[in-house]
Amino acid sequence: MAKTTIQNVSRHLNEEVTIGAWIHNKRSSGKIAFLQLRDGTGFIQGVVGKNDLGEDKFNKAKTLSQETSLYVTGTVVEDKRSPLGFELQISDFSIIQEAEDYPITPKEHGTEFLMDHRHLWLRSKKQHAVMKVRNEIIRATYEFFNDNGYVKIDPPILTGSSAEGTTELFHTKYFDEEAYLSQSGQLYLEAAAMAFNKVFSFGPTFRAEKSKTRRHLIEFWMIEPEMAFMDHEDSLEVQEEYVSYIAQSVLRNCKMELEVLERDLTSLQKIEAPFPRITYDDAIQLLKDKGFTDIDWGDDFGAPHETAIADSYEKPVFITHFPTEIKAFYMKPDPERADVALCADLIAPEGYGEIIGGSQRIDDLELMKQRYEEHNLTGDAYQWYLQLRQYGSVPHSGFGLGLERTVAWIAGVEHVRETIPFPRLLNRLYP
Ligand code: 4AD
Ligand code: MG
Numbered sequence: 001m002a003k004t005t006i007q008n009v010s011r012h013l014n015e016e017v018t019i020g021a022w023i024h025n026k027r028s029s030g031k032i033a034f035l036q037l038r039d040g041t042g043f044i045q046g047v048v049g050k051n052d053l054g055e056d057k058f059n060k061a062k063t064l065s066q067e068t069s070l071y072v073t074g075t076v077v078e079d080k081r082s083p084l085g086f087e088l089q090i091s092d093f094s095i096i097q098e099a100e101d102y103p104i105t106p107k108e109h110g111t112e113f114l115m116d117h118r119h120l121w122l123r124s125k126k127q128h129a130v131m132k133v134r135n136e137i138i139r140a141t142y143e144f145f146n147d148n149g150y151v152k153i154d155p156p157i158l159t160g161s162s163a164e165g166t167t168e169l170f171h172t173k174y175f176d177e178e179a180y181l182s183q184s185g186q187l188y189l190e191a192a193a194m195a196f197n198k199v200f201s202f203g204p205t206f207r208a209e210k211s212k213t214r215r216h217l218i219e220f221w222m223i224e225p226e227m228a229f230m231d232h233e234d235s236l237e238v239q240e241e242y243v244s245y246i247a248q249s250v251l252r253n254c255k256m257e258l259e260v261l262e263r264d265l266t267s268l269q270k271i272e273a274p275f276p277r278i279t280y281d282d283a284i285q286l287l288k289d290k291g292f293t294d295i296d297w298g299d300d301f302g303a304p305h306e307t308a309i310a311d312s313y314e315k316p317v318f319i320t321h322f323p324t325e326i327k328a329f330y331m332k333p334d335p336e337r338a339d340v341a342l343c344a345d346l347i348a349p350e351g352y353g354e355i356i357g358g359s360q361r362i363d364d365l366e367l368m369k370q371r372y373e374e375h376n377l378t379g380d381a382y383q384w385y386l387q388l389r390q391y392g393s394v395p396h397s398g399f400g401l402g403l404e405r406t407v408a409w410i411a412g413v414e415h416v417r418e419t420i421p422f423p424r425l426l427n428r429l430y431p
Contacts, residue, residue, distance in 0.1 A: 001073065006042035009076045009086050016075050016091065019044075022123070023068045023099075025106065026061075033061050035090070037072060042256075043125065045079070046072055046088040053090070061090075067099035067123070083256055118422060119431045129257035130418055133250055133411040137403065138202070140249035141223050144242055145200045150225060153192040153199040155185030160381035163187050164328055168207045181206035184400055186330075187385050189226035190361060193396055194388055200225040202403075212426050213303065214415040215353045217404055219424035226398035232332075232342035232360040235397035236318055239346060239356055240273035242401070243316060247271035250410050263412040267349065270314050277318040280340065283309050300326050307351040316355070320344040329375040330368075331359040342397075352409035358399025365389040 004017045024043060025036035031050040036043065050058040064070070074090040103113075104120055114121045121127055145152070160177065162169050163184040170181040185201045192199045201224045209216055225238065247268055250258070258265060278286070283305075287295050290308055295301070301309070301319075310317060321340040324333050331341035343359035362368045368389050372382065407419035417423040422431065 006037070006039045006044045006084070008041075009044065009084070009088070012076045013086070014075065014077065016073060017088075018071055018073045019088070020096075021070060021072055023064045023066055023070070024125075025066065026064060028062045031058075033058065035061065035064065035072075037088070038123070038128075040128075042084060044084055044086065044088055045082060046074060046090045048090045053092070057093075061093070064095075065099045066102040066105070069096040069099070070094060071096065083259065115417065115423075115428065116430070122421060125260055127418065129254075129260040130407065130411050130413055131421065132257045133254050133261075134403070134407045134419060136250050136254050137246050137407060137410065140246045141200075141202065141242075143249075144245045145198075145225065148198070150198040150200045151192075151196040153185075153189060153196065153201055154203060155182065155188035155192075155201050155224075157182050157204065159188075161187060161385070163330070164207075168209050170206045170208050183207055184222065185224050186226065186398060186400065189224055189398060190396065191384070191388055193226040193228045193398070194392070194394070197228045198225070199227075210426060214408075215303065215405055217416055217420065217423055217425060220416075220420070221403040222400045223403060224398060224400045226396065228394050228396045230397045231395055232320075232344070232397055235358055235360065235399060236275075236277070236320075236344060237273070239318075239344075239358065239399055239401075240275045240316075243275075243346065243356075243406075244271055244273045246406070247410060257411075261411050261413070263410075267314070268410065271316070275315050275318060275346070276313050277320055277344070278309070279320050280322045283319050286312065298323050298325065303351075303353055306347050306353050310347045310349050310351065310353075314349060316346050316348050318344040318346055327359070329371045329377065330361050332362045333367075348405065348409040350409065350412075352405055354402075355405045355409065356399050356401045358397065360395065360397040363389060363393045363395055365393065 002012055002017045004012055004019060006019060019039055021037040021039040023035060024038045027034050033048040035046040035048060037046050048058060048061045071094050072090055073092040074088040076086055077089055079087040103117055158174060158179050159182050160179060162180060163186045172179050182205055184205055189199055189201055204219055205222045206219050251268055284297050287305055287308060295305055321334060322343055324339055324341045327341050327343055331343045334340050334342055341359060345354045346356035348355045368386060404416040404419040408416050413419060417425060
């Protein structure tokens with residue numbers, strides 16, 4: 001008899017199969033019981049008839065507790081009403097372990113309770129769907145960059161330098177030296193772009209940010225492409241193509257998950273390049289026109305500002321040319337106007353905020369040395385980065401996409417804590 005998984009039952013129509021599964025839910029009426037089964041690959045309804053299994057087994061089936069693990073044998077039959085299109089007519093089952101009283105029941109639970117049980121909460125239908133969307137975005141990311149000639153490069157996690165300023169660094173000891181957990185692989189990716197032309201990374205990054213918002217994690221995953229011989233405008237084109245690609249891939253390959261998540265599909269269907277662009281100057285004006293009195297030229301945007309700007313568009317919007325002052329040391333100033341940088345943030349629709357930060361990088365040695373002084377980047381940790389401007393410096397650009405914010409937006413979940421298997425938040429390191 002074929003051992004299979006729920007996602008593959010369609011290959012076994014009208015055949016008897018065995019599936020390793022857990023009891024998700026159950027109900028019974030008279031001589032028939034319905035077991036909602038899950039096996040990690042999907043959900044299927046199993047039908048148990050008293051006449052098929054005999055009295056003892058049938059009675060046992062009716063008492064199976066939630067999350068009991070078992071092998072189920074049955075015939076795959078069509079069921080047009082179920083989202084899967086199939087159900088299982090159970091002919092036998094053998095229990096692996098009878099679960100104790102499961103803490104997460106179909107009733108409502110508070111967020112802190114669910115977060116304390118994250119190791120179990122991951123089994124629920126909604127969390128399962130979110131993780132599958134995350135997985136699809138990762139899959140589509142590799143596909144997009146591999147198909148477009150990028151080489152995957154893995155920057156170090158333990159570093160002696162900081163890319164995004166020193167206030168949000170996690171410090172650790174590296175034997176006798178001081179080290180940090182990476183905030184961004186960018187500086188290393190710039191070195192790699194000079195060796196491989198177009199590169200990308202995908203890895204964890206760490207920010208000791210004391211922010212407790214729906215957009216902030218302490219540990220999050222970033223996709224960081226870096227491209228030699230590409231300027232700011234070229235980079236924006238890569239960004240809009242990439243983001244469109246992942247949105248369309250999820251729409252195509254996660255239909256069932258988006259349905260579980262009750263995601264509005266029409267807004268996702270609109271995510272096609274090109275995306276609108278607005279300069280920082282114009283964004284400030286737009287906010288003032290909308291009645292914001294708490295923002296002036298030179299200020300960074302907060303969440304309400306980003307949301308108000310995003311609400312003027314149906315697609316993600318690039319805010320370009322931020323004041324050089326409020327951005328990172330490596331960003332190239334606009335040659336026409338040194339007080340703004342050749343950079344952009346990409347703001348997602350529907351209030352999900354900034355999903356990408358990117359820029360053209362300074363390629364001039366003298367200007368970079370000047371920035372080092374202004375930002376106090378002394379010591380050996382940054383010397384190698386200066387050398388990239390000594391030996392065949394070229395215009396180059398790159399960006400970082402925050403995976404969890406992107407998953408939150410595409411899956412339509414409110415808070416980034418549900419978009420990573422085991423979130424690290426302010427005050428949460430458990431489980
Ligand atoms: O804008 P950021 O800080 O840019 C960089 O780190 C650049 N060095 C990237 C590059 O050019 N290679 O971060 C990039 C993205 C943000 O747009 C956001 O999506 C995400 O990373 N991000 C966070 N996501 C969750 N929690 C946090 N605390 C985040 N901080 C940034
Ligand atoms: Mg940013």
